[in-house]
Each structure stands twice: as structure tokens, then as C-alpha cells.
Amino acid sequence: MMLEIRNLHARLADEGREILKGVDLAVSAGEVHAIMGPNGSGKSTLAAVLAGRDGCQVTQGSVSYLGRDLLAMPADERAREGLFLAFQYPVEIPGVNNMYFLRTALNAGRRHRGEPELDAGQFLRAVRAKLKELDIGEDLLQRAVNVGFSGGEKKRNEIFQMAMLEPLLAILDETDSGLDIDALRVVAAGVNRQRAPDRAIIMITHYQRLLDYVEPDRVHVLQDGRIVESGDKTLAVELERRGYSTFGDAA
């Protein structure tokens, strides 16, 4: 069991309002899960809590990752332990070179695992191969992190980082939002390339169309802070047809 979320309650630290009201979820290695839900259901809060962002306060419940207490680890440690979050709105960081940032992140993980760090040359070779797959120009990498990137380029950059960092658990937070059909195809292909028996992927999405390209093993419906229904990929199709209001407590 890679990830086990039990009765997770969480609220925004400054607002005091409870957003997650008892989430239960189990994810094993090799699986691809989709969490779908309407706006305000708690999707982004769930991603933030798992990644370890400040400002979200867990009030009840537990999260076990590879048998360890995830909530006890700071964000950087979770990442070095193989957790990856593809951001919904990747932030621009002027003055921090994209390549330098990625190499530092990559080597932080390698150091943690006792693997040798990559020098600039080795890193560049690894980078070039993956860049092509995601249709990202090398010039983009020479810039500051996400600075001047279009929405689509930012999302592709997230998946490119995932490909370079090779996480064990990848959480994709609304990776499909704002993408046109061509960009969606490229991103989806990138995600599919990273399916592996030792890797789990959780896609958080509002719309069903990403799931046409990245077929999930399990689909969960998140509504009002709880998972109200789970099923296989056909659940997503049904959701699209019937709408969120017919599920869970609202049914």
C-alpha cells in the first residue's frame, strides 16, 4: 500500500472553515487513480495537504505513505521520499534558472537516496531526451522557472519535471485545466509514459476528458470534503453524463 488516507479532516488555517471532512483513500503502487469533484469540493486542499503546504491544518485523521506518517514530514522531505505534486498554477520564479533549479532538485533526491549526483553534462543529456518527448524547446529551460511560459508550457514543464524526478507517487492537480486539445495530448502522453509498476499516479480533475487519454484504474468522486463514491473508469463517463449533483448526499 503506497498511500493510505484515513478519515482526513483539514481546514484552512486562517479561515477556520473545514474543507476536508473525512477523506478515505487507498492507493497502491502501479495504480492510476482519478479524483473528480465540483468546485469547492476540496480537491486542491487535498493536494495541498498531501504535498505539505503551509496554511492547511489537519484536524483529524492520518496519512500513511510507504508505511510512514506523511503529515509528520516537511514538504521537502516528502518530495525527496518520492512524492511529486504537479501544480495547478505553477508559480513564476524570476532570477532562478530552470536548469539550475531542476538539477538542484534532482540531486537533492539523489543525495537523499545515496545515489551519485549528476554533473552538468550528465544532467543535460538526461534533459534533452525528455524535452523532446514533451515538445519543450531547450530555450525555455534556459529561462527562469516558468517566467514567460504560456499556460500550456507551464503544464508541460510540470510533467517534464515529473519525468526527470521519477517520483513514486505523483499527484497531478488539475493538470488538464487551461489546455487545448493538442497540449492535452502531449501532456497525457507524458503521463502515460510514466506509468510503472512501482509508481502510483493520482489525477485530480474537474473534467472527464483527460481521462480519455490517461485511463484510470479507479475513479473517486470528492464532494463537500469527502469521497462519496468510487468505481472504475466508467464512473467518470457516468459523472460526465449525469453531473455532480446526482452523486453522494445530494442524490
Next chain:
Amino acid sequence: MSAVVDFPVRPEARPYLDAACADPGEPDWLASRRRRALARFAEEGFPRRRGEAWRYLDLRALAEAPLPPVSRPAERAVSAERAVSAGAMPPRLAGSALAQRGFRLVLVDGRFSPALSTTADLPDGVRLSSTANAIAGAPDAVGTALDALSDAPDQPFAALNAALFSDGFVLEVAPGIVLEEPIEIVHLASGAAPASLHSRSLVRIGAQSRVRLFESFAGEGRYWRNDVVALRLGPGAGLDRVVLVEEAGAAIHLAATDAELGAAARLGSFVLLLGGRTVRHEIAVHSTGEGARCRLDGAFLATQRQQVNIVTTVHHMAAQGETRESFKGVAVDRAQGAFQGRITVHPGAQKTDAHMLSRNLLLGAHAAIDTKPELEIFADDVKCSHGAAVGDLDEAALFYLTARGIPREEARQMLIAAFLGEALDSVVPAVLREHLSTRLARRLKELEEPA
């Protein structure tokens, strides 16, 4: 020099009065100027913190523990040579200077060091010498250097500098000369004994000439560096001056630059303040010629208990002038940083185009940043603006970096480096930009996470 004067001497000035000692070898005109300057300092004393100009600097430590200059010329020469082995700078201090040695003048403990300098083979029309050597050979230049700040209010230390200066550098460039390779001035303090070092210098650039200057300040031990530089740019002249301050942790560094720009002259100035316990870097620019332009940029990183001040005053006296100022500051731990910038557009200085920006990061509950931009506008057809900001690191950026596995401490340093590094983008040429970048990176490594 007699300590008997006919006016009351401020108590903190007395030790300097007593230590001042006439050099029998100096011409009368210079001795007379020194006496007048000393009297002025004695009467004025240290600057008042109540006044605006020096409000953000705490000089009590200096007032309580005076640092008189090494008094006799012979003593100065001996201490300098003993502290520095011929031909090589102390390894700990050598890093501040450029790795590639070009035209270089080195001052050790305020005195020219021929052994460490390379001033031969300068192109025709470019003269670089020590101020002490110029007293006999180019007295007019020394006189011009001493004129700087002599009438300015709130400049008692410039007066003391005029009275006690031991040496400095004089760079004179004839008209019509373009020299791309930076001329380097290295100011070292050996730390042989606690003392004050007073250096007075002049850069005079003839019409249409262009020169680059790189000055670094480094040292060991406890000392007070009191440096005054006069910049005089003729019509159409250009000067790019980069200053790197990496003084010792217990040092006081008070530096003042006084610049006069002729018509269509262009001054580019960049200062990077990384070291020294108490640092104040002041630049005064008088744009007296029409169409004169200046660009004043810089950055400071203040940590532990450092106090770092940047003070700029620009006077637009003539029309069509242009000023761009952009300064970045970072204060962590218990450090205090301050930026004071004033641009004055005098009557008649129409079509002046002046903009000033001060951006700062305040990273620590006990750190402090003061930023005070000012515009005084007495002409009615101008474009002027100023902006100031003090903030923390971008939380979203910090989370992005840590969420990729970069340890929080390292992520903070990356963002601080990015913030300050951007300031370096304006430094030319690339060799100087890279050098500053390397020194900044080295200084950033010393940072510890604030409590």
C-alpha cells in the same frame, strides 16, 4: 600639528586632533588645506543622528573607541610592507580582486603598494598614480580631489579625510580615449593594528573618453576606512564604476563619492555591499551639463549585526538630464539596512527624466530596513517617479522549490540569490558581473537560517 584652537572642540573629535601630525615633506598649500579641514571636523564633530542625513547609522562604537590614523609616514610604510609579502596579496583577501590581473593599483593600509600594483604600459593619455605621488607631480589634481564635499553639509568625515588622508589614486584620462579593459583599484587593510585609513582619490575623464573602473575593499581585523572619491566627467565622457565592499567583520566603512557630469556625460555606478560591520556608501551626483545621464545601481546583504546604508543624492542642474536608480537590499538576523535616495530637479532643469526604485527583503523578526526615496522638483516639465518596497520571500515560490525536494534552507538562499542576482544584471562588462556573482554566491553560503 597644534591641538590648541580658538573654538570648542567636540569631544569625539579630540583624539583625531591630537593624532594629526604634519608631514614636513608636504607643500604649504596642502598643509594649509589639511589644517582648515581638521578645524572644520573638530568644530563639527561626528554627524548628529537627529539629522536626516545620518539618522540610520549608529556610530556610538566609533565615538567610544576612536581609531586614530597611524600617525607617522615612516610607521605607515613599515606596517604596510611587513603585513604584505612582496608580490602577493594575503590569500584571505585576494578573492575580492579580479582573478585576471590587468591594470591594477593596490593600496595597503591606505598607502600605495608598488610591489602589488601593475600600472605600467597604460595606453597614451591614461595616467594612473597614487595620490601621494601626485602631490608633487599633479597638485591641481590633488586640489580637485580635495575640493570634493568640502562645502557640503553633513560631511564631517570628508573633512577629516581631507585632513588626514595618507594616499589614494588619481586616474586622469585625456580627451578622446576609449579603454574597454577595467582599471582595478584594490584597497586592502592588513589588520596589523586597529586604526583609521583615510584615502582621497580623483577620477577625471576628458571629453568623449570612456573608461571602466573596478574598486574592491577588503581587510582583516578592526579598522575604520574613510574613503572619498571625486569623479569629474567632461562633456560626452563616460565612466562605468563598480565597487565591491568586503571589509572585515569588525570594520567600519564610510565611503563618499562626489561626481560632476558635464554635458552629455554618462555615469554608470554599481555598488555591492557584502562585508563590514558598519557600512555607509554615499554617492552625490551633480548633473551640471545638459543631457547628462547617470545610472546608480547596487545591492546590499546585511546579516548578523551589520548596519548597511546606501545614500544617493542627485542634483539635476541642467535640462534634458536622465537618472535611473535601482537598489536592492536584504536584511536577515538582527541586521539593519537603509536606503536614502534624493533626486532634486533644480529650476531650469526642464525635460529631466528621473526614476528611483528601492526594493528590499526583510527576513527576520529582528532585522530592520528603512527606505526613504525623495523627489524635490522645482521645474515644471519633467518626468520623475520613485518606488520603494519591503517584503518577505514569496511563499508560493518557496513552496514550489521545497515541494521539489530542495531543502528549505537551500530554497531560501536560492530566492535571496535570485533577488540580489537580478540586481547584477546591469553590471558591465561580463567579467565584472561574473566576479560579483561569484563573491555574492560565496557570501550567501555563509547565511544561516534566521531563528
